[in-house]
């Protein structure tokens with residue numbers, strides 16, 4: 001047992017409790033995750049993931065590790081753009097991987113995908129194993145995000161690329177205030193009405209608010225060892241992409 005604490009949404013919890021709470025939350029939503037993602041974001045998450053692919057520019061034959069990959073959204077897009085290659089989807093929640101595998105079986109991509117249970121902070125892979133590491137709307141949920149970035153650096157081969165897609169902060173304070181009002185008042189209520197699940201969506205908005213802003217996270221990417229680290233805002237900073245290279 002540890003005395004160290006962390007955030008679980010607005011709550012302060014022991015560090016060693018958080019992964020179990022995150023797993024339980026995503027186990028509960030797994031079978032409605034894809035549809036809820038579309039409804040709650042009004043489809044915008046798809047545009048952000050395409051922007052991620054535009055910047056990443058997947059190439060034929062590349063080996064992707066998609067951490068916190070859930071139902072495989074990013075991996076499917078990556079393989080479609082690359083034309084050939086392999087994607088390993090790692091996630092803490094078995095139920096999310098089960099949904100992803102079902103999706104893969106309905107496509108011609110099943111042989112190009114591997115589904116692995118695991119934690120972003122302790123990846124079950126050798127050093128220098130992958131060309132590309134992605135984590136999309138995942139790192140916010142990880143107990144110690146810096147450890148996940150350090151692991152990303154370890155498993156990427158020299159010349160490998162990191163790309164993080166995550167909710168972020170709006171640089172304009174008035175707009176951030178308006179966005180907070182909307183997200184804290186509307187999103188959990190929509191979650192209650194559409195999925196009969198207020199708490200998961202309350203966690204979502206609180207975890208977004210607690211996550212470091214673009215510049216702070218950029219510092220963490222650099223601290224993990226990544227070179228040429230940069231970010232791009234999406235939808236005025238509602239989300240951001242961070243990119244870095246292992247050289």
Ligand SMILES: C[S@@+](CC[C@H](N)C(=O)[O-])C[C@H]1O[C@@H](n2cnc3c(N)ncnc32)[C@H](O)[C@@H]1O
Pocket residue numbers: 019022023026067068069070071072073074090091092093096118119120121135136137138141142143
């Ligand atoms: C919001 S979903 C994102 C899924 C997918 N990447 C996407 O963009 O649609 C967050 C995922 O992160 C996973 N997750 C949370 N903490 C994790 C950790 N420490 N290691 C690996 N996966 C984790 C959850 O199980 C969940 O599937």
